[in-house]
Amino acid sequence: MAKLKIKKIEIAAAVSESDKIIRLLQRRGFVELSEPEELENTEKNDTSYMLDELEKKSRVCVSALDILKRHTKKSGGMLSSLSGRKAVSDDEFDKLSSQENEIYAKAVEVTNGQNSISEAKISIIRLKTRIDALKPWLELDIPMNFKGTQKTSALIGSIPKKVSEEDILSELASNAPDIECIEVKTVSRRDDQTCAAVFCLKSEKAEVERVLRGVGFSEISEPAGSTAKEETEKLENEISSLEKGIDESLKRIGELSEWYDKIEFLIDKYSIEKDKYEALGSVVHSEKLLLISGFVPEYKSEKLKKDIEEKFCAAVIISEPNEDTDVPVMLKNNGFASPVETITEMYSMPGKNDVDPTPIMAFFYYFFFGMMLSDAGYGLIIALVTGFIILKFKPEQKLKNTLKMYCFCGISTVFWGAMYGSWFGDMPNIIGSNFFNTDKFASTAIWIDPLKELMNLLVYCFIFGLVHLFTGVGIKAFNLWKHGRRFEAFCESVPTAVAIFGFCPIFFGLFTEVPDWLRAVGTPALIIGVILVILTAGRGSKSIVGKLGGGLYGLYNLVSGYLGDVLSYARLLALGLSTGVIAQVVNMLCTLPSSNVLKIIMLIVVGTVGHIANLGINLIGAYVHTNRLQYVEFFSKFYEGGGRAMRPLRINTKNYKFKEEI
Template sequence: MLFPSKMVEVEILVHNSVKYNVLKTMQRNGFMHITQHNVEGLENAAPSDVATEIVDYEFRVGKLIEILNIAKERKKTGLLASLQTEPPERFPARPRDREEILKDAESTLRKIEPQILTLYSRWEGVNGEIERIKIQRLQVEKLKNIPIDISYLGEGPYAYIVAGTAKNLERLEKLKKEGKIALWSFTEGKKKDVTYTIVLASHMKDKKDVESALRFAGFSEFELGGWSGLPNEVLKAMDKKIGELRKERDKIRNELGVFRRKYYPYLSVLKDDLYNEKVKEEIHSKFGRTHYTTLVRGFIPKKDFDRAKNAIESVSRGLAYIKWRDAQGDDVPVKYNNAKIFRPFQAFVDMYSTPKYGHIDPTVIIAPLFVIYFGLTLGDAGYGMIMAVLGFIMWKPLGKYNWTNRTLGSILFVSGLSAVVFGLLQGGIFGPLNESNPLYPLVHYKPVLDPMQDPITLLVISLIVGVFQLSLGLALGAFHHLKDKNYAEFLQAEVSWFVLFPAGGALIGYYFGWWPLQGTYLTLAWIFTVIGLFLFLPGVASKMVDRKASINGLFFFDITGMIGDWLSYSRLLALDLATSGLALTINILAGIIWSMTKGASSMVCCLPVLLAGVALALLWMRKKDPMKKGIIILLLIFGIVGMVNLHAAIWLFVGIFLVVGHIGNSMLQALGSFVHSLRLQYVEFFSKFYEGDGVKFEPFREIRKHSRLEVKE
């Protein structure tokens, strides 16, 4: 599991008469990652003559599916509905050859495309008309206070009347004073965002002067042609028209629903068939060709090679030549080879960079370390349980048909359980289990390690963990350097540190008084420290292997860098203390609130709250705001409950404060634990050995989003 799957580089020379049979088998089984042929002088293959026809059919069928989805039943809304994920619509299909698929596409489109497109044109027209009237309705709303017949707007034999919005009324006011126009205006907005809704009437002989003034005013005219009557009458007429159009739209949706129930499964299967035929044509750009043959190059996992070879030979009827060898080089794709339990953590490796082929895949190493670090830094059983429940919901209900939710949810679930274990060991359940914790009367015990009382022990553990992981990273780096016969880098980058860690550590502990070190042991510690520094000096190890190499004296920065990486593991303590400290603060504040209000009367505590809720409710009724609605409801509840029973109101307020505070803190600290646990892998650990920029294994395979094959060839 430490290395990706072994790959085989394969070249297949196939006669053109059986080429599509071979491609169909390769696509159906999905065992080969296809790459550029890379043969000098060999011409690239071109798509077949029907490629354009396939693309056209696929686009048109996709458009029909999109139109028919207008009639798809609306999903239920709400929390329970969001947790009840439905499987994607996938319909049974059977294997078909290209000729049958194209014939089917042609006859199906000829039969139903004109009818569906006609319905869609009507649908678009009705929707456009509804939106147009909605815009006009907003314009008429602005004119409600002006008793003018809307049909008067426009040009007449003698009068010019317009309505709209303007930014500046300076020149219009001047024309009004001169008696050239009649002007009605209403102000909207404040300060720099002021706009004016205006209605202007003038004689036709003054039209040019009026138009000039309107341009200067930044005038935008209302388009209200076709309507007549006073504004209130027009608004009623508009509402009636919108209602009629909506009924017409529902009628069209029902007609589309008839087509959907009858043809949607059929079109979905056809769409997938055409898409996979299109992919067969697009992949030709990677093939080489001669007059009669096609060359396909790619990579197959070694364990699947015999099965793939037999399948290709079977469908090619002896007209395919297969050449293969063990894969080597930078273009070899990487297929992970991890047990099921570790697969979600492959996403972390991909987020950083896919490993190079033949190099270490660290998934099985970082998976347990990430879970441990997350649990240690969150360090609270209550918060861990919240994360575990949230992770389970994402993993099971929400992740059943969603890879992202399933992957992240499973990681969060396991990490949350880790936080529960470490929280119990550290005595943290929604904060330290001391007198300020509401759970103290029910649960209290002496923790194995309390970070608030004994942070030094946890710091030592964090640094020991750091030494372990950094040493593991160096060991993995040493493995690669020895494998590649890069002995100079092996001596400088790994052996030097394996000598410095114990020798330098022994000297540091001795001079800080942590342990005794005398006689021969002290001498050996100094000797090995000097040897380690000597090997670490850039260029010395290279000089030992190659006398022409030069020595670089800037090694001091590499030493400080390693020390910085080691000390970075102290964040495990810092994040743990942050979680406990903020949780403790929330509990103390809740206690202070309780003690401050314990002796107060209902009139002092709750009457002002009730009055504030009533006052805000009256203001809200004038201008409804969803955000303020929640605050108003809470104020009214607290006020009413408090007037009846003060203690019940206080308990309710403190309870809500604790729930909101701890949930908010758990989310904040979980995010920090997630990011910093991952950072220790990426920055401190991967830098010691990891080789990224690999190519991910992406097999040429059949993709079916809307259908499923019930019979395989």
């Protein structure tokens, strides 16, 4: 349990088998490779080319998957994402792997299809603009690039305002009165543009052009070689053939969607390969010999050694890591404690001299969480929902652990809710007194009603806090004891414990009644404790004065530190109260109407919304403050942290996982 013992592993093998060995280690997934020292005559593999290649291929597959998802509207929804990766056996994996090239070809086809679709779409837009530009010319029944006959010239173009044929003619007449022969035909007229064809004698073309330019006439650029109508038809044909192409591509992509799962597989395969090549890049080899070094959890090491030595021509050395090596940390806990491993990890992994705090913290975590959420109805909802998801969808380990944590927290919340008599606030009483005319449910508390016995409960919170704190102190003392520093173990724990124990009756007396016998024991304990603290806290100093000063300083720290720590547990009461009271307010709002029917409707509508909101807010509050109690109050008593989490070479995939554990 707890922190796994980590051994150093060194493997020497034939270079020819390096790929297979790395693959085996990756498949096992519990060996962390470390950078070996470069020995003489050794070198590293340069795998960057392979990595680039894989990166490129995997990017193609990812975008192919994206395209397929968009076109086929593959739906699984939120719920299916709960069930995690699909499991494949090793045989299936090999079978799918052998199809790699084929699958990759399909992925390329998908992306190419999508590319041609986007290109076609752009072309269509371009063609449509051209058709729009041709619209004003549809009436013109000569080719757009018509330049004239042997003797005549044709000028086809537009004027950027609305003018009539007469306007143009009169403009010509007044500015170039010598022109003999002119014919103007407007094709279309809009407010901002007039399209016109002007015919004149070739000899007079320059003159006509000059006048026309004066009114803003410009010839159309890049005219088509046929009439506007024919050109439009041609363009429309082009569009429809492009559209047909798009349809075909879409159909093809639709057909390819059956490869979706396999492309998903390929992405995973590439990511496995990438990790493998990265690992290969980090090991050193000489001409014939491969050297791998790393860390392995002890309980797996012997079997691994045996397997490698049997399967390959290799030698494996398992040894105790040096004192000064940076050994990674791996945690392993039972089903009750492992869900809160993430809470430990979030703070810091256990350092070299730490024990894994997770198993002990787990109990307190669930306990305090329940106290802060403290409503049996809410707890029931959490426990049932998370339990249902775990059983129904069988989620991945990580998600499962989170859900399990909330499930345990929910169960604890039910316990505390029942203790406090809070079921969706005072719902039993509300229903009983409003609809059944009974006040049998006025007080459902098994142990204590927080609102009635606020002070007593506050004292209980402090007591729970003290138990929590001294568990931490106890762990530290135990740790010191185990390392042979018995005197220190005694000094760290006993004086403080005796002094605090002696102080408790006085402190609690401020809030509530304290039994006389406890007061009687308390005072002498306090005196002994204080003396012990003064005697031991300054043990680090050499001089008598230093020892005394240290002792007094220790006493001051004890008072201020523990007072703050213990008071901090008042949040157990405050947050618990806030859930219950707000739930009661929701209930009260629901029963404001006088008619029973309205009350029922309010209870269903307002009650549901109100309780869900209350649950949500208090869930976050309980989570945050439980974490804080662990991190700040508990961990500070014994935990150093600073360890490095183990990052084993493993199968790191998104969509598939191996069925068998080996």
